[in-house]
Amino acid sequence: MEAVLHESTYVGNSKVGENLKYSGGFESVRPSVHANVNSEKVHFYNGNKKMESFQNTVDIEFENITFTATQGNILSKKSQKEILHRVTGRFPPGQLIAIMGPSGAGKSTLLDVLSGYRLQGVNGTVYVNGRTRNLKQFRKSSCYITQDDRLQPLLTVEENMLVAADLKLPSTVPSSEKNKIVDEILVTLKLSETKRVRAAGLSGGQKKRLSIALELVSNPMVMFLDEPTTGLDSSSCTTCITLLKQLTQQGKTIICTIHQPSASLFTMFDQVYVLADGYCLYQGGTSRMVPFLEDVGFPCPKYHNPADYVIELACGEYGQDKPEKMIGATKNGRSIQYFNDPDNLLNYSKYKDNENKISKDDGLLPTSQLNQLKVLLRRGFLKSARDETLTYLRVGTNIVVGIMLGSIYWKAGNDGSKVLDNYNLLFAILMHHMMATMMLTILTFPQEMSILIKEHFNRWYSLKMYYTSVTLVDIPISIVCCFLFTIIIYFMTDQPNDSVRFLMFFATCMLVVLVAQGVGLMIGAYFDVVNGTFIGPTLTVPMMMFSGFGVRLCDLPTVMNWGSYVSYLRYGLEGVVGAIYGLSRDTIECPEDKFCLYKYPKEFLEMVDVRSDQFDNDMIALFIFLFILRISAFVVLRYKLISVR
Numbered sequence: 001m002e003a004v005l006h007e008s009t010y011v012g013n014s015k016v017g018e019n020l021k022y023s024g025g026f027e028s029v030r031p032s033v034h035a036n037v038n039s040e041k042v043h044f045y046n047g048n049k050k051m052e053s054f055q056n057t058v059d060i061e062f063e064n065i066t067f068t069a070t071q072g073n074i075l076s077k078k079s080q081k082e083i084l085h086r087v088t089g090r091f092p093p094g095q096l097i098a099i100m101g102p103s104g105a106g107k108s109t110l111l112d113v114l115s116g117y118r119l120q121g122v123n124g125t126v127y128v129n130g131r132t133r134n135l136k137q138f139r140k141s142s143c144y145i146t147q148d149d150r151l152q153p154l155l156t157v158e159e160n161m162l163v164a165a166d167l168k169l170p171s172t173v174p175s176s177e178k179n180k181i182v183d184e185i186l187v188t189l190k191l192s193e194t195k196r197v198r199a200a201g202l203s204g205g206q207k208k209r210l211s212i213a214l215e216l217v218s219n220p221m222v223m224f225l226d227e228p229t230t231g232l233d234s235s236s237c238t239t240c241i242t243l244l245k246q247l248t249q250q251g252k253t254i255i256c257t258i259h260q261p262s263a264s265l266f267t268m269f270d271q272v273y274v275l276a277d278g279y280c281l282y283q284g285g286t287s288r289m290v291p292f293l294e295d296v297g298f299p300c301p302k303y304h305n306p307a308d309y310v311i312e313l314a315c316g317e318y319g320q321d322k323p324e325k326m327i328g329a330t331k332n333g334r335s336i337q338y339f340n341d342p343d344n345l346l347n348y349s350k351y352k353d354n355e356n357k358i359s360k361d362d363g364l365l366p367t368s369q370l371n372q373l374k375v376l377l378r379r380g381f382l383k384s385a386r387d388e389t390l391t392y393l394r395v396g397t398n399i400v401v402g403i404m405l406g407s408i409y410w411k412a413g414n415d416g417s418k419v420l421d422n423y424n425l426l427f428a429i430l431m432h433h434m435m436a437t438m439m440l441t442i443l444t445f446p447q448e449m450s451i452l453i454k455e456h457f458n459r460w461y462s463l464k465m466y467y468t469s470v471t472l473v474d475i476p477i478s479i480v481c482c483f484l485f486t487i488i489i490y491f492m493t494d495q496p497n498d499s500v501r502f503l504m505f506f507a508t509c510m511l512v513v514l515v516a517q518g519v520g521l522m523i524g525a526y527f528d529v530v531n532g533t534f535i536g537p538t539l540t541v542p543m544m545m546f547s548g549f550g551v552r553l554c555d556l557p558t559v560m561n562w563g564s565y566v567s568y569l570r571y572g573l574e575g576v577v578g579a580i581y582g583l584s585r586d587t588i589e590c591p592e593d594k595f596c597l598y599k600y601p602k603e604f605l606e607m608v609d610v611r612s613d614q615f616d617n618d619m620i621a622l623f624i625f626l627f628i629l630r631i632s633a634f635v636v637l638r639y640k641l642i643s644v645r
């Protein structure tokens, strides 16, 4: 089988193998820049075939891995549960390895631990080519492909790939070469036909292949895939596993979790690692599982899929003693007796290095911060231009709500008999800006969050640059929405025809929008959609109470005074009221047939207890809110990224 991949291989920031031809499945690369890769002439095994290559292959060995999950939170008592129990194993290079087991056996957990995705609660040692895994180095040569396809739905296959190439390949690689690499990967993964299709329009199998293609751009030597076949029909499963098998021909170590493969799919794997209840039941060659079962005294019945049978054994369907006996026979993963060629496994003299637990992004990312920002901004603006909710619906809502409020409060701004109505309108405007912006962010950010977790772990960019791009991309659309709304409402309701007042009004609304977005980002980053949609509006009520609308600030009980200082709506209200009724505004015209209680702005301001001379302070307060909330949202994001691991 001939595997064709990009001819130039870029690892980390260096081009390590120029003009390579993958023929017969082998690449020949110069020693790589990685510390943890084996640049010696090595032998590795693919199936039963002994291969020889100069190769930066990665051999993974793990010893006594334990994972303890902590359950509960600050409100409930914390409890601990051991999920993996001192499992040991070995995943040689150039092999397609399946981690199998019943549901809840700990497959995904083991994959998370080995990839370095999960760090908290993990004990035991992972060796990479005989040396303790240095996480920072290991992440440079590996990638993790999640079970759910976390793709940018609004970008086409090609656009998704080019973004990956721009972020994962050094900036020194010319665009023409990046295009070539992308094209070659798409051909290999049979995606060239769908190049111009948006990711949202792909089938399940195509999405899975695109997820793999995105990570292949940096040519990782180790690939971790969580259930790559879940949700695919049998033909797509076969295509997907065939492609992975093809990739192992280049010496890559490919480790997948898989539920219950069909017999034909099962035989495509070189090696299998069976887990049950966090213990290892079997590890070794796929073809040697049947002899193993015979040796332990549970022969696989004729015409029975061995993969099904071993899962049935693992589930205890044939008795609880069976899994225990198998764990004993494999020594919980220590035995390599059933490997395809145990005598020829590379013998590393193991030694322990300093393992970097949580590594900083610096030096880990293939491109500069500036390049990351540039690419992320480009992607962000492209998404914005195509996003029906975030852009078009948002613009539309602002226009429609503006016209609705404008019609209800038609010419109320310059009518002495409608001053109180106009005051209500000003508050309604702030509520609109706050709720629309905050809820939109709360609803849309969790989806971005899952993509961020994947891309950040796979070293596409730093959190700082991601956050900066999210903030910058939203500014133009926020300005457009707020400006359209302000123009409509300001002129329909006949507010003072004064450019200074208009600018003061617009600036206050704009700042409320940006602050509300900060709140939305914080909530969206921490909570899922369900909890976020509960928390967001719930927090709004005290904000409104302490704004000075409804209950005047002077009427607040002394012990509750602090509330008015933490409500950004208070500063927003003061700002817009000051813009409309402050600056020593003249008496408001009163229609002849109406009674105008509040035609004197000064008296009205005293009545509602809003100070109109505080505009500068209001702006400063809103800027402080903006600054604190944006920093807090970043801290929450950072915490979230660390805590999921």
Ligand SMILES: Nc1ncnc2c1ncn2[C@@H]1O[C@H](COP(=O)(O)OP(=O)(O)OP(=O)(O)O)[C@@H](O)[C@H]1O
Pocket: 069, 070, 071, 081, 083, 101, 102, 103, 104, 105, 106, 107, 108, 109, 110, 257, 259
């Ligand atoms: N952070 C956690 N907190 C509590 N329990 C956890 C945590 N992570 C995993 N578990 C539990 O550990 C067990 C193994 O989970 P894991 O997702 O690894 O199983 P799996 O074999 O991949 O299952 P499936 O095939 O259904 O995805 C499950 O019972 C799960 O509930």
